[in-house]
Amino acid sequence: MLADAHVIIVHNGVFDRPWWEARYPLARAKPWACSMREVDWKGHGFEGRTLGTLLDQVAGFFNARHRADSDVDALVALLTATLPPGHTVAAELLLTAGKPTARISATAAPFALKEKLRQRGYRWNPTARVWQKEVPEISRDAELVWLAAEADCVSPAVQPVTWFDRHR
Numbered sequence: 001m002l003a004d005a006h007v008i009i010v011h012n013g014v015f016d017r018p019w020w021e022a023r024y025p026l027a028r029a030k031p032w033a034c035s036m037r038e039v040d041w042k043g044h045g046f047e048g049r050t051l052g053t054l055l056d057q058v059a060g061f062f063n064a065r066h067r068a069d070s071d072v073d074a075l076v077a078l079l080t081a082t083l084p085p086g087h088t089v090a091a092e093l094l095l096t097a098g099k100p101t102a103r104i105s106a107t108a109a110p111f112a113l114k115e116k117l118r119q120r121g122y123r124w125n126p127t128a129r130v131w132q133k134e135v136p137e138i139s140r141d142a143e144l145v146w147l148a149a150e151a152d153c154v155s156p157a158v159q160p161v162t163w164f165d166r167h168r
Contacts, residue, residue, distance in 0.1 A: 005030055007033055031163040034166075038097045101136055101166070113151050130157075
């Protein structure tokens with residue numbers, strides 16, 4: 001079944017992708033989409049991003065079991081829900097997930113600016129020991145200008161990201 005999949009859709013890609021890839025090496029070569037991070041829930045007026053909270057708001061029920069079979073059913077219910085613009089969650093997810101982004105690492109940013117970086121949407125990567133943010137490719141240059149002007153980071157590392165390597 002995995003060999004025939006065109007894309008792997010999960011709700012928490014940062015957790016699910018490493019788990020799947022460790023057990024099913026074929027999953028490493030597939031594109032991935034994460035309904036938690038790649039749908040603009042806040043922009044659509046939703047209060048949170050957890051599966052249970054979203055299900056309550058779009059489908060009127062809560063999935064509290066956190067078992068594989070019920071989580072799959074819950075994700076399918078979420079993906080088939082219609083967002084306020086009139087398209088399904090799945091439609092927005094696939095459009096967003098398929099677009100390239102840039103992972104910007106604020107290398108050598110002063111420690112004193114950590115709150116400013118956090119407020120801007122950067123997250124601490126403890127493995128790489130750097131503040132990082134993933135932005136749409138179209139926003140990359142503006143983010144680099146902001147980093148230089150506001151975070152004293154003139155030489156950040158920039159890595160292109162596609163849905164083949166996102167959520168790792």
